[in-house]
Amino acid sequence: MKRIFHVTTFTFRELIRSKMLYIWLLSAIVFCLLAFLLSILSFGEVHKIFMDLGLVGMEWSGTLVLLLSLAVTYNTEFEQKSIYLQLAKPITRGEYLLGRVLGFFSVISLVVLGMGLLIAGLVAFVGGGQVSPMFFYSSVFLLIEMFVLTTLGLTFQMIGTSMVGVVLYSMFTIFLGHCVGQVEWLLNQNLAPAVKTVLRVVHFFLPNLEAFNLKDRIYDPNLIFGWEQWREVLLYGFTYSFVVFLIGWINLEKREFM
Amino acid sequence: MANDRFLKWAVPLLIFVFLTQAYLSSKLDRWVHPAPFENSKAGELDPKIVSSLRAAAFLSGYKVLIGHAFWIRVIQYYGDGFNGSDHFSKLYDYCRLASDLNPQFISVYTYGASVLAYQLNRMDEASKLLQKGILANPNANNLKLLLAAMAYHNSANYEREIPFLEIQIAQGNAPTMLINILANTYKKAGRTDDAIRLWLQILKTTDSDVQKYEAAQKLKELYAISKTKNSLEKVNP
Numbered sequence: 302m303k304r305i306f307h308v309t310t311f312t313f314r315e316l317i318r319s320k321m322l323y324i325w326l327l328s329a330i331v332f333c334l335l336a337f338l339l340s341i342l343s344f345g346e347v348h349k350i351f352m353d354l355g356l357v358g359m360e361w362s363g364t365l366v367l368l369l370s371l372a373v374t375y376n377t378e379f380e381q382k383s384i385y386l387q388l389a390k391p392i393t394r395g396e397y398l399l400g401r402v403l404g405f406f407s408v409i410s411l412v413v414l415g416m417g418l419l420i421a422g423l424v425a426f427v428g429g430g431q432v433s434p435m436f437f438y439s440s441v442f443l444l445i446e447m448f449v450l451t452t453l454g455l456t457f458q459m460i461g462t463s464m465v466g467v468v469l470y471s472m473f474t475i476f477l478g479h480c481v482g483q484v485e486w487l488l489n490q491n492l493a494p495a496v497k498t499v500l501r502v503v504h505f506f507l508p509n510l511e512a513f514n515l516k517d518r519i520y521d522p523n524l525i526f527g528w529e530q531w532r533e534v535l536l537y538g539f540t541y542s543f544v545v546f547l548i549g550w551i552n553l554e555k556r557e558f559m
Numbered sequence: 560m561a562n563d564r565f566l567k568w569a570v571p572l573l574i575f576v577f578l579t580q581a582y583l584s585s586k587l588d589r590w591v592h593p594a595p596f597e598n599s600k601a602g603e604l605d606p607k608i609v610s611s612l613r614a615a616a617f618l619s620g621y622k623v624l625i626g627h628a629f630w631i632r633v634i635q636y637y638g639d640g641f642n643g644s645d646h647f648s649k650l651y652d653y654c655r656l657a658s659d660l661n662p663q664f665i666s667v668y669t670y671g672a673s674v675l676a677y678q679l680n681r682m683d684e685a686s687k688l689l690q691k692g693i694l695a696n697p698n699a700n701n702l703k704l705l706l707a708a709m710a711y712h713n714s715a716n717y718e719r720e721i722p723f724l725e726i727q728i729a730q731g732n733a734p735t736m737l738i739n740i741l742a743n744t745y746k747k748a749g750r751t752d753d754a755i756r757l758w759l760q761i762l763k764t765t766d767s768d769v770q771k772y773e774a775a776q777k778l779k780e781l782y783a784i785s786k787t788k789n790s791l792e793k794v795n796p
Contacts, residue, residue, distance in 0.1 A: 342631050344734055346666050350627055357624045395565075479620030505581040510620060512587045517622045520663035522697055533586055540580040547573045554562050554569075 304392045308400020309407065311387075312374075316408045319373050324366055325412040329419055332358030336420075348430035349520075355420030356439055356516040363413045363447045364475060368468050370405055371454045375464040385558055394553045398455065402546065405451045413443055438526070439515040445538040446513035450475060452542040453508065456549030459556065478510030485511075508541055602652030609656055616660050626661025633657050633667070637674060651675060651684040658691060668692030668702050670734050676709045677740045685709060701727045705737075717748035735765065742777065751785045 336354035340347040378384040387397055417440045421432045454471045461467040484504045488497060512534055518524050616625040633653045636642055642649070654671030661667065668689055676685035689706045696702065704727040711720035724741040727733055738761060745754035755778060762774040 339627055339631060342634065343627070344634060344666060344670055346664070349664075353623045353627060357621060476619070480618050482620070483617055505577075505584060509584050509587060512584075514620050517620065519623075520696075522663075522695075533583065537580065537583040537587055540576060540583055544573065544576045544580050547569060547576065551566065551569050551573070554565055 305396050305400045305403065308387070308392070308397055309403040312401050312404020313407050315374070315377075316370050316404065319370075321366055321370060321373075321408060322412070324369060325362055325415060328358060328362035328365060328412075329416055332362070332416070333419070333423065348424050348428055351428065352420060352424060352432070352436055353516065353519075355416070355424075356436070356443070359413050359416045359420070359440065360443055360446070360516070362416055363409050363443065364450065366409055366412050367405065367447070367450055367454055368471060370408065371458055371471060372464050372468050374401075375458055375461070375467050379458075380464070382558075388558065395550045398459070398546065398550055398553055401455055402452050405455065406448055409447045409451060410444055413440065413447060433519070435515070435519045439519060442513045442515040442534065445534065446510060449508050449510075449513070449538055449542050449545075452545045452549070456545045456552070459549040459552040474508065475510065478508040479514070481507050481509045482511035482514075508545075509537065512537060602655065603649045604652045604656065612656065612660065623661055623664075626657060626664060629660055630657050630664065630667060633671070646679055647674075650679070651681070651688065654688055655691070658688070658695070662692075662695040665692070665696065665699055665702065666734065668696075668699075669705060669737065672705060672709070673734060673736050673740060676712065677736075677743075682709065682713050701730055701733070712744070717744050720744055721748060721750075735761070735767075735770065739770075739773075746781065746784075751781055751788065755781050755785065 332354065336351045336358065339354060340350040343350050378387075388394065417436075421436065424430045424432050450471070453474055454467070457467045457470040457474075461470060481504060484500055484507075488500055488504065492500075515526075612625060612629060616622040619625070633650075636653055637647060637650060650671070654667055654675075657671075658664070658667045668691070672685040672689045672692075675681045675688065686706060686709060689702055689709070692699065692702045693706065704723045708720045708723035708727070711717070711723070721741070721744055724737065724744060728738055728741060738757065742754050742757040742761065745751070745757060758774045758777045758781065762771060762778065765771055765774070
């Protein structure tokens with residue numbers, strides 16, 4: 302446990318020192334300005350638009366920090382070979398990977414929550430509006446999504462052989478993960494059984510990122526949202542992350558550092 | 560050695576956890592996507608643009624973002640005087656697409672229906688848009704009020720139309736255009752004093768220069784009517 306904590310704090314410090322938080326600052330400014338501009342142009346429901354766009358901004362800045370962190374750390378860990386130093390210490394490769402995941406996730410959480418507080422603060426104290434509880438629930442769902450994506454990104458880092466490959470794999474998986482909603486819709490259509498089987502397999506392999514996409518359904522009157530949904534989403538999020546983590550761990554164990 | 564031992568139990572564990580996540584993922588279907596994929600016609604809009612927008616919205620996971628961005632496009636379309644040459648023929652299709660992308664965004668229905676019904680006199684399209692809005696948002700009372708107001712407006716029953724507009728405006732968050740509509744309806748119903756009161760309120764509260772100018776013009780017109788009415792009352796008490 303202590304060894305995992307050391308890797309986590311080391312990763313956290315490494316990412317903070319690589320000036321990753323400047324991205325947060327930049328995205329916060331850009332998204333707040335964009336959200337403000339769109340909301341004043343929209344003829345009504347200004348706070349609603351500002352919060353909707355704020356949630357998108359939170360997701361984008363989190364994803365941006367993740368992708369850039371993956372690129373930066375691939376360079377230092379694998380190309381400059383600093384992973385050798387870490388693995389030379391009395392630490393298992395599983396502990397190392399878990400520490401990395403938690404370190405990455407803590408930086409991304411800092412970015413996402415920081416942006417969330419900024420949006421909620423601007424709406425409540427500057428705009429004089431009310432922040433609905435669904436905004437906070439959506440932010441928590443975003444954090445679960447970020448945890449899944451962090452584990453996935455680091456697993457790609459363990460599998461990938463180049464920095465560009467790692468970033469591209471992660472980007473495509475994020476895109477395809479959001480398409481799962483339409484795959485589910487297709488599965489309910491009248492299609493050939495073979496096509497349905499292929500779609501079902503694809504559906505189970507990809508992360509169902511639409512499960513965490515509460516921001517698109519905040520105002521949906523048909524949304525069923527209670528303890529059962531929290532439990533299902535949390536269980537799914539952590540089980541999927543564990544699958545991906547195991548794949549990453551197996552790959553790290555098989556990887557030879559010569 | 561430790562490596563081999565790990566790999567021996569890791570693969571069966573991986574299979575077990577994968578099957579568990581597949582089971583949990585299939586359970587999620589019950590609540591994650593109960594809404595069907597909306598597929599209304601492109602109408603007068605370019606089908607390629609409509610289908611690209613829909614695909615981007617439904618596949619990217621940013622339906623609300625694309626809906627809001629498209630809403631700005633709808634406002635731009637109505638704000639462009641050049642489109643007035645064909646009486647904003649694409650406005651209904653624009654609003655329909657905006658509401659497909661973001662069905663819970665009430666402004667699409669209130670603004671779109673108000674323009675279609677009161678400015679362009681296209682009652683059928685306005686009521687279709689409002690009906691769609693009411694079905695998507697059963698709790699949005701202002702849409703029901705607007706539909707009722709429009710029905711009375713269509714039959715020129717202004718006295719009955721006014722309370723529906725008043726309640727909606729009193730609820731707050733009504734588009735400024737709806738307040739203008741109420742002021743004009745007061746005038747049509749012969750309630751000049753109420754119309755003056757409302758235009759004065761608009762003049763005091765609005766930030767828009769165009770609206771200030773419109774309010775001033777309307778007030779000039781209404782004061783003239785009021786003056787004539789008063790002098791007539793003095794002659795024929």
